[in-house]
Amino acid sequence: MRILHGALPDDVADFAHRLVRDATTADGVAPLSEGAVAAIDAPGRSQIVHVWSTAGYAVIVPGRDGEPAMIEAVVDPERRREGYGRELLDAAFRAAPVPASGSGVRVWAHGDLPGAVALAASMDLTKRRELLQLRRPVGAGHELPDLVVDPTIELRTYAGPADDAEILRVNNAAFDWHPEQGGWSAEQIRERVGADWFDPEGLFLAFDRAGDDPGRLLGFHWTKRHDAHLGEVYIVGVDPAAQGRGLGRLLTLAGLHHLARVGVSEVNLYVEGDNVAALHTYERLGFTRYAVDVAYG
Incomplete structure (x- = not known):
């Protein structure tokens, strides 16, 4: 050994x-x-x-x-x-x-x-943590709810490195409790932006039109396309200060519509087994349990 x-x-x-x-x-x-x-x-x-x-x-x-x-x-x-x-x-x-x-x-x-x-x-x-994989079909015969954006929110896709600092800020605020997703550095954002699978049209950003700072990010949804058939809700992060405005559902739905447009037939995501709020959002959007990863200790 x-x-x-x-x-x-x-x-x-x-x-x-x-x-x-x-x-x-x-x-x-x-x-x-x-x-x-x-x-x-x-x-x-x-x-x-x-x-x-x-x-x-x-x-x-x-x-x-x-x-x-x-x-x-x-x-x-x-x-x-x-x-x-x-x-x-x-x-x-x-x-x-x-x-x-x-x-x-x-x-x-x-x-x-x-x-x-x-x-x-x-x-x-013994089991100490469960990470659930959920999936849902998209495309013909599996229509998604309409995407309706509140006029107080600007929803756009990734415009370049100038967006990175706000994505990093929201990610680390949203996942300060998460062992893997929290505590990211700018390097980890750059690594993913530079990955072969990265598509700027698949990274959605929500900004506050009604606030004092229109450049302040409220939340983001980073999608990922694995192959011609499978896409992923890779990361959905919402600033804790912006919770309660339906941003998680809005951002998830924006990404699902994008993945359906690019032709995948199924979308997966990973969520902590005890994250009741996120599970509720995803189940209402048609996701069901597909597999589970377990951390033993």
Whole structure:
């Protein structure tokens, strides 16, 4: 078992990416999140810990502001049920930094597949967090509610880097409680704007026409198109000071209409299992539960 802080050698990074591809094909669900996959190639991020063997790979991302460190792991599909998963997680838990808050360490089980459930039980781990994936069809036969914009709100799409500071401000205000989405830097905005999938026409911004500062962002909806058939409600962020104005529904609906126009047939999103308000909004817009990711600890 190898353990390394910081950037991985190219051959190990290639190995990790291959495991992710093979496991995704075998299971129908990706074993690592977008952030964990990005960490495989992240240069110079010494706080990230990598653990690997000939049969598996794990990445450990420290928690923010006392939150638990998060482990994400993948085992070669052809070498499962041979004890490699337990060996990999044992090493990852030993290598993970434990925050001073004592909040411990968590491990994600994407899809909460039977093998992951059994492994968690064998390690006396319990469910600590659920991330639900919801989906709904769009397009012909699956009409969306009309998009009606209040005259006090200006709704437009991304105009360029001049919008980045306000997007960052609203994101960090809206998700100050969220382990992964909160505490972003300008670099994380730039990384996503520079991604191959980014479409400026799919990033919606809502501004207040009635306020004293027309340049102050109220909320945003960042959509993502995975392929010709699947789109995503990637991020919906509303400034807490602007809550109660129906912005979450408005922004979500604007993005759904956009994704339908570009031709996808289905849209997914991720939401915390205990985020009752967001779940209510999405269910009223026709989303239903598709899958679940579970953090064990």
